[in-house]
Amino acid sequence: MSEDSSLVDQNTQDSTPGNTRSTKPRGIQSILIGFHILDRLAESPTPLGLKHLAEASNMPASKLRFYLVSFLELGLVTQEAPSGRYSLGPTALRLGLAALEKFDIINLARSEMRQLADQLGFSVFLAVWGTHGPTIIDRVDGRNRTVLEIRVGTALPLQTSAMGRAYAAFLPKAVISPLLRTERRQGLVVDDFPMQGTAQGEEIRATRLSVSSGRLLAGFTAIASPVLDRAGTPVAMLSVVGQVGPLKDTHEDTPAHALLELTKRLSLQLGWSEKER
Secondary structure, eight states, rough: OOSSSSOOOOOOOOOOOTOOOOOOOOHHHHHHHHHHHHHHHOSSSSOOOOHHHHHTSOOOOOHHHHHHHHHHHTTEEEEEETTTEEOOHHHHHHHHHHHHHOHHHHHHHHHHHHHHHHHOOEEEEEEETTTEEEEEEEEOOOSSSSOOOOOOTBOOOOOTTTHHHHHHHHHEEEEEEHHHHHHHHTOOOTTTOTTTTHHHHHHHHHHEEEEEEEESSTTEEEEEEEOTTTTOOOEEEEEEEEEEETBBOSTTTTHHHHHHHHHHHHHHTOOOGGGGG
């Protein structure tokens, strides 16, 4: 029987007294290898031939074939005709969709906000994109002074809020243009507005951080970072807000690092990949 033709869980630990040498059960190792192969298919923007998939998986094609036969039977992988190239199959899609249906990013973000507020000592806000732009749906106050002007339900401006500027950098121009025109008709015009394609917008996309100091509220500064899905679209936005001075708002300071770490962790759970940013 081929080394990889069976996923039977065989524990090869030597039970000789005093012998601590052991290996992982073969079944577990096979699952890890199999997931590695599926992960390479998920990362590829196009279907892969056997040779290229073997190279990406860092394994011999002869060994890879055993896994692909099983994956084809399970529907985890599909093979194109006549090219013979492989891509993820309907079972993989069904599992992914089922996981997403059970994954509530908003509630998960809310559960993390208290820890971030306690760590930094400043107010933490959660927003989603609504009819009138970034809309606050939750807030947790830290031990420092509360920002009373920003309440749950508040719709923030695009041009002067850290959240609005972050959304503008990530969302298509067609989405933000109507709100931007409304703001400008009302007399709010900012020269360095970070739309996609601008230097400011590209910086926000690259760092996944947006800072707005004194623009929205005099004496207050804000740092915002998006929670991104697999396509790199912001599904939610988190922001830390505090007084100018006490809240250090440069990208090198602790608040920005802590906020970015949280949004990165949440984004990864949605399928976002840092390599694709």
